[in-house]
Amino acid sequence: MSGAGRLAAFVTTRGNATLTVLVVAAAVTLPFVLPGYALFAMTKAICYGIGIVGLKLLTGYGGQFSLGHSAFLMLGAYVAIILAPTIGFPLAVALAAVAAMLLGALLGLAGLRIKGHYLGLLTFMVALAIIQVPKASVLVPVTGGSSGLSFRVPLPAATSYGRDLFWYWTAVAVAAAVTVGIHALIRSRFGRALQASRDNALAAGALGVNTALVDVAAFAISGACAGIAGGLLAGVLTYIDPGSFHYTLSILLFVGMAVTGIRSLPAAYIGGALIVFVPNWAEGVSRDLSWAVYGGTLLVLLYIQVSAPRLVRLVTQREARKGRPAGGMP
């Protein structure tokens, strides 16, 4: 299939088509409508969205849980911010992806031994543990400890609004590349092997799929996506510290992935927007109970997600019964 054909196939994939059009349209029009601060928030949302795309590959297509994706973002951000002044930002982000990929491969190896919810908790521990690492006294000279690091690379745009625009379009371009890339990967031989391994590892193995390799690779690639997201975020935020990657970010990423449909890639960016905007909304509803509001909303959304098919069936059956003429049974 040609590149253009691949792109067309990407845009026309079932329910994703409309969504893709909407997301792309929003991405193109928003910078002309939004003020600088909102644009900055949107840029952050796109970065988180890239991380969620990686998470959807892992969970939606690979069937593995990760509650540790803030760790990959953090690793990517630190690698990028430390290396960018010497080797330039693009190369630094590439290395951030490689570093996160290695961490992903390591967790993927653990994932071969430990499944489901236990893998979820293990990755959550990684998210908890990694925020201690930059604060370890041995590493403080490099990482800045609790006081964090600033991004010191000159940008092509001078004004503050120009900077916001620059980062916005960079994020959009990277997000498009990552999303199309992951989509192509899912439709490739590798993607089919991954889904086979998710649905029934024993059967897939019997058919000659190297399930261990495929599962580890999925974790590594998912990590790389989050590493890229983190590297970008380092530039966008212009300042990072361990607190920017608190373990709650892992929870938010997971929820952003969970409530937007685990296999819909364009919806990942809606999930990214939820990460940026929903906590503020919850705080507006109740200051003391903001996380309870957030968690409660999540439970309601999950309930709708589980029972929606049943509700739809109930309604359509009733419609069908209504449409039938009275006494029409032969």
Add this chain to the structure above:
Amino acid sequence: MLLQQLLSGLTTGAVYSLMALALVVIHQTTHHLNLAQGEMATMSTFAAWQLLAWGFPYWAAFAVTLAVSYIAGAAIQRVIMHPLRAGSGFIQFAAMIGLFLVINSITNAVWGSIGRSFPSPFPARPLYEGAPISGQRLGIILIGLALVVFLTFLLRGTRLGLSLRATAANPVSARLAGIAVGRMMMVGWGLAAAIGAAAGMLLAPIVALDPQMMFNVLPFAFAAVVLGGVSSPLGAVVGGLVLGVVETLVTTFAPLIGRELKMSIVLAAILGILLVKPEGLFVRRTRARL
């Protein structure tokens, strides 16, 4: 000095063991891991603190808390997890995250984030002059051991335990065999909540009682479970004790890495165990079939 450290490690380990036991019980009855387990235990402990503040005698408050926790755990299963049973494991995992956030937030809002002191039923002074261990720490270890014996008996030696394990292993076959699967799941959640509450009430006198109390313990309990094997109550306890001792020794003799990178060390240990002996130390390897 070394003996002192060992015993202190054993006490910390006993608390990890208790939480690990709660995780094992949930696993034995639902095959799931409850991420909100720690938050539920913390809330139970705060409930006990509230009862004590209202003037209940210690053991009355202890018993009431256990009972209330059991009912609350069963209710959470019925009201929140049961309607989501048609969803995949992933949906249930997300629901536990929701539970985690809700419970943690409510505890914070009701009791605030300041640490509180929690009384211990055991004397804080040594049992006799020059004894290496305080009555309090000995009491925690003994209660932990008693719970293990009780749970092992419950899960391995009673009809209820068999039903619980059957429900976890294969709910469909269990239902066909006449087991009330829905009720077993409620019992499992209730049991785990009660054990968590016991762990919380025993831990609270040693550390300060605050909404983050169990959050710091759960990862270690989990590590203990991985070390011992997910389906073995004895394994969970041994795993917890080993972990407590190792942690105390590392913190004492290598304070630099011990204090700053505690979690990373535990994590490295888990990864190492998973690579070398993935099924845990106390579990027979299981087979899968198509």
